[in-house]
Amino acid sequence: MSGVQLRNIVKRFGDVEVIHGIDLDIDHGEFCVFVGPSGCGKSTLLRMIAGLEETSGGQIDIGGDDVTHADAADRGVAMVFQTYALYPHMTVRENMGFGLKMTGHPKSEIAQKVDEAARILKLEPLLDRKPAALSGGQRQRVAIGRAIVRGPKVFLFDEPLSNLDAELRVEMRAEIARLHREIGATMIYVTHDQVEAMTMADKIVVLRGGHIEQVGAPMHLYEDPDNRFVAGFIGSPSMNFLQGTVTGGEVQIPGLRRSIATPVALPADGSEVTVGLRPEFLRIEAGGDLTVEMVEALGGVSYIHVTTAGGEKLIVEDRQKTPVKLGDKVGADFDPSQALFFDAKTELRLR
Structure with missing residues (x-):
């Protein structure tokens, strides 16, 4: 051996x-x-x-x-x-x-x-x-x-x-x-x-x-x-991270104008958490306040780089050939069950 x-x-x-x-x-x-x-x-x-x-x-x-x-x-x-x-x-x-x-x-x-x-x-x-x-x-x-x-x-x-x-x-x-x-x-x-x-x-x-x-x-x-x-x-492109705040047992995500419930053990109301979303779990939608900064068109898949109103950067994996161009305003949706949560101070996963 x-x-x-x-x-x-x-x-x-x-x-x-x-x-x-x-x-x-x-x-x-x-x-x-x-x-x-x-x-x-x-x-x-x-x-x-x-x-x-x-x-x-x-x-x-x-x-x-x-x-x-x-x-x-x-x-x-x-x-x-x-x-x-x-x-x-x-x-x-x-x-x-x-x-x-x-x-x-x-x-x-x-x-x-x-x-x-x-x-x-x-x-x-x-x-x-x-x-x-x-x-x-x-x-x-x-x-x-x-x-x-x-x-x-x-x-x-x-x-x-x-x-x-x-x-x-x-x-x-x-x-x-x-x-x-x-x-x-x-x-x-x-x-x-x-x-x-x-x-x-x-x-x-x-x-x-x-x-x-x-x-x-x-x-x-x-x-x-x-x-x-x-x-x-681990992962390419890497995971997206967004600032979140615990409010009423849910997580408010200002960058996406979303509030989501989660089964994980959250800290007290008012605490900051980090929300992690893989690019493949995000979907581009029409209308919104995200700004398209770059589109990497690789054939069967495109990576759409967007910026939130607060300056947070996201990468969205797109296989639907969504017609977007630089400067467009778009929205982004996701399945809340695919989100991961991390303590904003220790960076440890919340489970």
Whole structure:
């Protein structure tokens, strides 16, 4: 078994603590994605698991073994970086087998493992090429193949698709997801792109400021966020947020000129709450005081950006090809059961 357990993990750089007592279980064979904004600690946490950063406190177990202070080479992990780090004078075959060659593995074993990795990654026609003759996506597959031949317990990916263009990113997402299905290994993947997280992960770990905000399956985080940060970070376009006020056990939403009842436990009358609405749950209506600021027409779907009279900005997903143009005055309706509510001060979800 090759699960990963983190217990009260802390990382300090001098007197500055950047990872604050993280606890996390990653099961054998899971595809776990660390996601969050720049500076949230996701790459630092991955490097601690890899043994490339010293752990200031807590314990890291891989496959049931305490590897907190073990050398990187002794942890049974293989890491794929954002940069391909291929040797330019070596062929694809030589690059993929170099690590095993340096550790004294027999040539026949190296050849067998390289051939198997090339089969999995569909690199057989490229084995005798050098990196300069490869595309960006092909180079990244070679870097992944170099990790595969080591037969690690855990694969670690640190934003491996950041250097690729949009089309290649989509292609490589599918490649990595297929690789995970085929070899069934535990994989931990770091990205700031929540679309990558949603499309690839079995489990998403949302990080902010060195803390875990929420852990769960992609659709669980999308449909049932614990706080405003997770609600706004997961989903593209992100959730809309409007100011609301509790009045008579209902929530008044001045921006939409609506008052709605809700079964959630609301604070006292006069309290401010934040109302969250996904773009797909809003509908454009004729007449109203919302101003159309921009229309993103993408073919089968359009995203209509509007501003309320009070200056709040909303995005409405439109699949009906509603005829609106810049400057139009429109209204917006929604199903109250789809609204989420957050405490305006703590930003925690009201349930």
